[in-house]
Amino acid sequence: MVSSLLSVRGLVKRFPGVTALQGVDFEVRAGEVHCLLGQNGAGKSTLIKVLSGAHRPDEGEIRWRGEVVEFGNPTAAMRSGVAAIYQELDLVAGLSVADNVFLGHELSTAGFTKRAEARRRTRALLARLGHPEIWPDRDVGRLSVAHQQVVSMARALSLDGQLLIMDEPSAVLDPDEVRVLFGIIRELTAQGVAVIYISHRLAEIREIGDRVTVLKDGRTVATGLNARETKTADLIALMTGRVLENVFPQRKPVDPAAPEILKVRGLADGARFAEVDLTVRAGEVVGLAGLVGSGRSEILETVYGARKAAEGTVEVDGRKLRRGSVGAAVRAGMGLCPEERKSQGLLLDQAVFRNITVSSMSSFARFGFLDDRAERARSSKLTEALDVRPAGVDRVVRGLSGGNQQKVVLARWLLRECRVLLLDEPTRGVDVGARSEIYELIRSLADSGVAVVVVSSDVEEVLGLADRVLVVREGRVVHEGPADEIDESRVLDLVMEGHAA
Amino acid sequence: GNTPQNQGGGNQSGGVKVANDEPGEKVVIGFSAPAADHGWMAAITNAAKTEAQKYSDVELRVVEGTNDVNLQISQVETFINDKVNAIVLLPFDGAALTPVALKAMKAGITVINVDREFDSPFAARSTVLGDNHGMGVSAGTYVCERLKDKPGSVVAEIAGIDSLPLTQDRSRGFAEALQGCGLKVSNRVAAEFTVESGERAAANLLQAAPKIDAIWNHDDDQGVGVTAAIKNSGRNEFFMVGGAGSANVMREIKADNGPHKATVIYPSTQGADGIRLARLAVQNKSLGDLVEVEVPRQVQLYAPVVTKENVDRYLPTAFES
Amino acid sequence: MSEDTAAVPAQIKAPAAKHSSISALLASPAGRNTGLVVALVLLCLGGVVTAGDRFADVDNVLTILRLAAVIGVVSVGMTFVITGGGIDLSVGAIVALSSVWATTLATQGIANDTHWIVIVFTALVVGGACGLVNGALIAYGRVVAFIATLASLAAARGLAEIISNRKTQIVNVPGFTAFFDASVLGVPVLVVIFAVVAVAGWVLLNRTTFGRRTFAVGGNPEAARLAGIDVRRHTVMLYTLLGLCCGLAAVMLIARTTTGSATHGGLYELDAIAAVVIGGTLLTGGRGTIAGTVFGVLIFTTLSNVFTLNNLSISAQAVAKGAIIVVAVLLQQRLARRSGA
Amino acid sequence: MSEDTAAVPAQIKAPAAKHSSISALLASPAGRNTGLVVALVLLCLGGVVTAGDRFADVDNVLTILRLAAVIGVVSVGMTFVITGGGIDLSVGAIVALSSVWATTLATQGIANDTHWIVIVFTALVVGGACGLVNGALIAYGRVVAFIATLASLAAARGLAEIISNRKTQIVNVPGFTAFFDASVLGVPVLVVIFAVVAVAGWVLLNRTTFGRRTFAVGGNPEAARLAGIDVRRHTVMLYTLLGLCCGLAAVMLIARTTTGSATHGGLYELDAIAAVVIGGTLLTGGRGTIAGTVFGVLIFTTLSNVFTLNNLSISAQAVAKGAIIVVAVLLQQRLARRSGA
Numbered sequence A: 001m002v003s004s005l006l007s008v009r010g011l012v013k014r015f016p017g018v019t020a021l022q023g024v025d026f027e028v029r030a031g032e033v034h035c036l037l038g039q040n041g042a043g044k045s046t047l048i049k050v051l052s053g054a055h056r057p058d059e060g061e062i063r064w065r066g067e068v069v070e071f072g073n074p075t076a077a078m079r080s081g082v083a084a085i086y087q088e089l090d091l092v093a094g095l096s097v098a099d100n101v102f103l104g105h106e107l108s109t110a111g112f113t114k115r116a117e118a119r120r121r122t123r124a125l126l127a128r129l130g131h132p133e134i135w136p137d138r139d140v141g142r143l144s145v146a147h148q149q150v151v152s153m154a155r156a157l158s159l160d161g162q163l164l165i166m167d168e169p170s171a172v173l174d175p176d177e178v179r180v181l182f183g184i185i186r187e188l189t190a191q192g193v194a195v196i197y198i199s200h201r202l203a204e205i206r207e208i209g210d211r212v213t214v215l216k217d218g219r220t221v222a223t224g225l226n227a228r229e230t231k232t233a234d235l236i237a238l239m240t241g242r243v244l245e246n247v248f249p250q251r252k253p254v255d256p257a258a259p260e261i262l263k264v265r266g267l268a269d270g271a272r273f274a275e276v277d278l279t280v281r282a283g284e285v286v287g288l289a290g291l292v293g294s295g296r297s298e299i300l301e302t303v304y305g306a307r308k309a310a311e312g313t314v315e316v317d318g319r320k321l322r323r324g325s326v327g328a329a330v331r332a333g334m335g336l337c338p339e340e341r342k343s344q345g346l347l348l349d350q351a352v353f354r355n356i357t358v359s360s361m362s363s364f365a366r367f368g369f370l371d372d373r374a375e376r377a378r379s380s381k382l383t384e385a386l387d388v389r390p391a392g393v394d395r396v397v398r399g400l401s402g403g404n405q406q407k408v409v410l411a412r413w414l415l416r417e418c419r420v421l422l423l424d425e426p427t428r429g430v431d432v433g434a435r436s437e438i439y440e441l442i443r444s445l446a447d448s449g450v451a452v453v454v455v456s457s458d459v460e461e462v463l464g465l466a467d468r469v470l471v472v473r474e475g476r477v478v479h480e481g482p483a484d485e486i487d488e489s490r491v492l493d494l495v496m497e498g499h500a501a
Numbered sequence B: 001g002n003t004p005q006n007q008g009g010g011n012q013s014g015g016v017k018v019a020n021d022e023p024g025e026k027v028v029i030g031f032s033a034p035a036a037d038h039g040w041m042a043a044i045t046n047a048a049k050t051e052a053q054k055y056s057d058v059e060l061r062v063v064e065g066t067n068d069v070n071l072q073i074s075q076v077e078t079f080i081n082d083k084v085n086a087i088v089l090l091p092f093d094g095a096a097l098t099p100v101a102l103k104a105m106k107a108g109i110t111v112i113n114v115d116r117e118f119d120s121p122f123a124a125r126s127t128v129l130g131d132n133h134g135m136g137v138s139a140g141t142y143v144c145e146r147l148k149d150k151p152g153s154v155v156a157e158i159a160g161i162d163s164l165p166l167t168q169d170r171s172r173g174f175a176e177a178l179q180g181c182g183l184k185v186s187n188r189v190a191a192e193f194t195v196e197s198g199e200r201a202a203a204n205l206l207q208a209a210p211k212i213d214a215i216w217n218h219d220d221d222q223g224v225g226v227t228a229a230i231k232n233s234g235r236n237e238f239f240m241v242g243g244a245g246s247a248n249v250m251r252e253i254k255a256d257n258g259p260h261k262a263t264v265i266y267p268s269t270q271g272a273d274g275i276r277l278a279r280l281a282v283q284n285k286s287l288g289d290l291v292e293v294e295v296p297r298q299v300q301l302y303a304p305v306v307t308k309e310n311v312d313r314y315l316p317t318a319f320e321s
Numbered sequence C, D: 001m002s003e004d005t006a007a008v009p010a011q012i013k014a015p016a017a018k019h020s021s022i023s024a025l026l027a028s029p030a031g032r033n034t035g036l037v038v039a040l041v042l043l044c045l046g047g048v049v050t051a052g053d054r055f056a057d058v059d060n061v062l063t064i065l066r067l068a069a070v071i072g073v074v075s076v077g078m079t080f081v082i083t084g085g086g087i088d089l090s091v092g093a094i095v096a097l098s099s100v101w102a103t104t105l106a107t108q109g110i111a112n113d114t115h116w117i118v119i120v121f122t123a124l125v126v127g128g129a130c131g132l133v134n135g136a137l138i139a140y141g142r143v144v145a146f147i148a149t150l151a152s153l154a155a156a157r158g159l160a161e162i163i164s165n166r167k168t169q170i171v172n173v174p175g176f177t178a179f180f181d182a183s184v185l186g187v188p189v190l191v192v193i194f195a196v197v198a199v200a201g202w203v204l205l206n207r208t209t210f211g212r213r214t215f216a217v218g219g220n221p222e223a224a225r226l227a228g229i230d231v232r233r234h235t236v237m238l239y240t241l242l243g244l245c246c247g248l249a250a251v252m253l254i255a256r257t258t259t260g261s262a263t264h265g266g267l268y269e270l271d272a273i274a275a276v277v278i279g280g281t282l283l284t285g286g287r288g289t290i291a292g293t294v295f296g297v298l299i300f301t302t303l304s305n306v307f308t309l310n311n312l313s314i315s316a317q318a319v320a321k322g323a324i325i326v327v328a329v330l331l332q333q334r335l336a337r338r339s340g341a
């Protein structure tokens, strides 16, 4: 009989206006990988924060090794052996990697930090995570998101906990990085450490998970399911309450005579990428595949004018855009959903409707005066159509779950009815249900004549969604062709070429 | 003989022909004063500069005015390093600048202390003092004269920067003089020597006291603001006594068309006097009208009351605020 | 103990669950300022109790409002800059420079020959130009706002001293003083101007695209930029707006004191920022309220008025002022939290 | 990319940034301050050119350092508070209050009866206590730092005036003045104290857990909390530390002026914040440098000194000061950007 490490009963957590958890029960055994599934906003992250002492539950009990405990603060949880990697990266930009890894449990003698020791241990942890190239003295704020995620994991490992909680750790990782992560998880569980693993990717859960708990609207709807044998359809039905089929929408053949709306020629930023040519016709979805760090985000941002191009031209409807001017791009009908929605996409402390209308304010204004009733009405329609939850356009965006925040950014450009839509990782952190809704949306936009560019690290997504695929490696386009003429392993080969071990 | 005002006025060298004005050996004088954040202080510096320009043998170094004693000390230290011949120092706080003044004296530099007194007699060769306490007394005496037949009169006071010792001295003198005729200050507010603060303080004061018989305002600069506030309120049941003696107020007194009926002079020529004394002391000359062959240790300036009757005498040396 | 402090930012408002009509009222825009209103009412009660009719008098109320008017206009402008994520330490110096420039003999001469409006115009142009320089330094020169405006503070005051030769410049343009000394239906023109500026500021901040952009730029400049807002141009406009407010404040100050002077506006920066922040505008940007600012200004001016009516010593006033500020803020916070804000 | 059990090769490295030796130098800790060093060197060059030996003299350098010492100690403390995401406007007032409290007749009496160290002790306790109150108001009372310390400013100055009865209190404790007037190997004690505080501050910020946590609390308080740091307690410690620095500065000012006074430390808040910010510490918290702060203080004091030596018109000095601040910051930025910072 496997011992129960952690068990949770009737957990309730209320926020002003929202009850995020309304009765969660589940139990984690030592040495297992326990997966949490649930739609965006189901309460997964909130649960994690309660378990790691970052939030105090309003009701319910937590038993740790059979004893009722109250983790009043993160330190208490850490002392008991609970370590967490949060969804919103919990790192301090400005501090070095090593400092971040040991923040709060610094290696020190008499208050003086043992820097050499910390550096050495950090290097060891990073090596174990497959990233010996991350320099322990580097400022964390200058690392890529993926590397930051690695540092977060190193931090959690440094705590030597009995229970390791990971909130969507794979969202920003490459396939091979995910494999390394899984290797470590297996190593840990073999030593009897329990892992709570959250992901929207069912395939991952099948691979690494032992048992599954499904949350819906803050409640446990099923717990203790076998991670490998429960049918996908059943899981999705439990999560969403409905049955989903075909994830990727049907493509319509692109009219070869359709006007070329976006035309990029010889674009280079002088550092990260060069010689990028890209043409997107009305009604076409073009996907950019590549590894994290291959420069796709930079390409999109440069096309959009958010970075200044060193060479090359960007044309929309045949008119050349001024370099380095977002305003010009937006006026020409371009829209960008940036990669990091929190820091680049959203006004977190403002209402949903204000976030949606921020790029099309003038259409709600007469002589500069805004008609906020019309703004709310139009925004409501969009959020209903996109099923943003909880509903209410006056809600502050910060309180929304990650997936719903992404929908808000999308709604912004839907409202603007742009000609060219640039999407950088549009489904990162988005649940299965919402994901297919977003796919539908992108497709229907294309069908209405919008030129769409999608960047995604999920090759399956690029291939399923796009009409045409460009593979980017180290800032160069190494392949271009119709999506249905290439398969996943070929893309991966292209992407990795020259890196093969 | 010569009143100190006339002597320092600079626009006339007095009737006596003295050898003192003849160019002598070159004198380098350092001048430091608090920040010129009000008209009187600005006038002090301006007068000093004008005075220095009259003498071909004087080189004046004026440094940034400051209300930070730490900075002012360092300015004096710089003068000492520079080996100037004399320092004319109007300290932000007399006591705080005493140590560095002592240091300067020890280094053989002639220190002339202006307005705010050091707390050591060895810190300055000579001291030019206004008479803050006397100023209060003069104002109080004038108020008493006008109100002596009306016991129970309401007297208000608009002080300057309240945290300065000189303000305390003025208020004390005023209260003492009023006591002499059985009056007291019934409302007191403090401003900051600026027009704006004067207006603000007066506006509130006029609300605090529905009926007033006399107001003494410590400073004619802030007095411009006080006058504006009085005009705004439409009140005219009282008379007002000014302080420091700006040309503006004197003109008003002369024209007799405003609330000001008098002002008490606090000579803004002290800086200029300081320059003169410094030059004389360095050149080993004596003060013209005195028999004494040395520059005196202390010159305390008189604080006369200017009224319509005698305004013509003082107007020429008054400072334009 | 912990999570309701740091994890949940105070500004998350969730209108969904309306507990009672009282909390609904508290959550309304007026309600968000309950703490300030309560503080102000308590202050007025204090005034009435200690000074009776002298406080409650119409004249006294007008005096308070007149005193509030000048710093109020600056504070309204400051609300925009702070909401937009900036700060301006040079406001007092800009007021001084504008007041001096608008009252030079030359300007007054022209004003006398043509129309007194020349004075107003000059002050506004000088103020606006100073704001423009600040804004350009900050937005295009990328100098931190604190440092850029600290530099402007020194430069503008120095310039004002040079122009005025450190003398108080008295205004002798009859039409000018006559206009600003007048009253409209018993309300002094200065107070009317303040009211107009406050209302216009409220409309601009809450009802226009300009205001909406200000919130966006202050809340998350990078997101605002990627949403197509020209953040730098907007920043310049914010500082210019504040500069214009300073110019207007200079005009009002000239009218009140009948003078222009390099000493005008001393420490306005602290007064204005204090009023804005006590009113509930976030110093980090992204949230701002004109109504709160107006309350903040009124609290500070009423405070000095009550003190003066009571003939308190300046030192005691200072101590009491410190205590009252803290109490007002705590009150505001407790009430705002109760309202579910 | 989900079910990629597909064989995937291991390490993918993004093109590494190329480091030339120059940019490596610029990116080093010393290099990060290149702009400031250059600005300071230019200023000194200006001093030498305009004032020659009078500037380059040892005595003059010591004068600059003595001037820098007092505000320098406050600025080092301020660096901690700002790095920790806070701000303190009450430093000048705390210096004043400490100086007054440490020089009352009572304190001096005790000091004369026992040991002059009593004065130092009193000043430190008063300063530390003020800082503690600030910190508690901010961390536990959740009053915005700007407002809380603005309130302390008013209260502490008021209290200082009440205690001193607005008189300057002269120190007559022989041992005290003798100690602080002395020199160590030709370096005045005040300068030595400044140097010790700066070095200790550097070690504390860069080599201890306290320092690491200060960066974390300022850079990302939520992450700091999740890492198990008691953010509120740490905040209190930061303000207390600054309070202690103010107490020490008060001692130094007492020694320099032989007085305690309620007018001491006027506008130190602006001077200290300006020095810290020009030094490169972010006003938003999370990044701070003691070396930069020291350079900032030296730049400002050298500026005053050069002006003093040069007999410039006072108003022109103000204008020049503004311009020089902007140039220094622009220089620092350009050089820092070039170094890839």
Ligand SMILES: Nc1ncnc2c1ncn2[C@@H]1O[C@H](COP(=O)(O)OP(=O)(O)OP(=O)(O)O)[C@@H](O)[C@H]1O
Binding pocket: A015, A016, A018, A019, A020, A038, A039, A040, A041, A042, A043, A044, A045, A046, A047, A087, A389, A390, A398, A399, A400, A401, A402, A403, A404, A429, A431, C007, C008, C009, C012
């Ligand atoms: N700090 C907060 N304040 C108010 N509401 C919150 C807060 N944090 C979470 N919520 C709300 O609680 C609910 C659960 O959110 P949570 O982040 O736990 O979802 P999730 O399951 O992690 O979603 P996702 O998969 O998108 O990350 C959501 O409705 C969210 O809006």
Ligand SMILES: Nc1ncnc2c1ncn2[C@@H]1O[C@H](COP(=O)(O)OP(=O)(O)OP(=O)(O)O)[C@@H](O)[C@H]1O
Binding pocket: A142, A143, A144, A145, A272, A290, A291, A292, A293, A294, A295, A296, A297, A298, A339, A425, A455, A456, A457, D013, D014, D015
């Ligand atoms: N290996 C790396 N080392 C350091 N910085 C990196 C590395 N990879 C990426 N970065 C930085 O991270 C950011 C994101 O990288 P980039 O935009 O090139 O990735 P991408 O191709 O868009 O991949 P994705 O969007 O999937 O993360 C860039 O600012 C880049 O400089």
Ligand SMILES: [Mg+2]
Binding pocket: A044, A045, A046, A087, A167, A401, A402
């Ligand atoms: Mg989540």
Ligand SMILES: [Mg+2]
Binding pocket: A293, A296, A297, A298, A339, A424
């Ligand atoms: Mg990217």
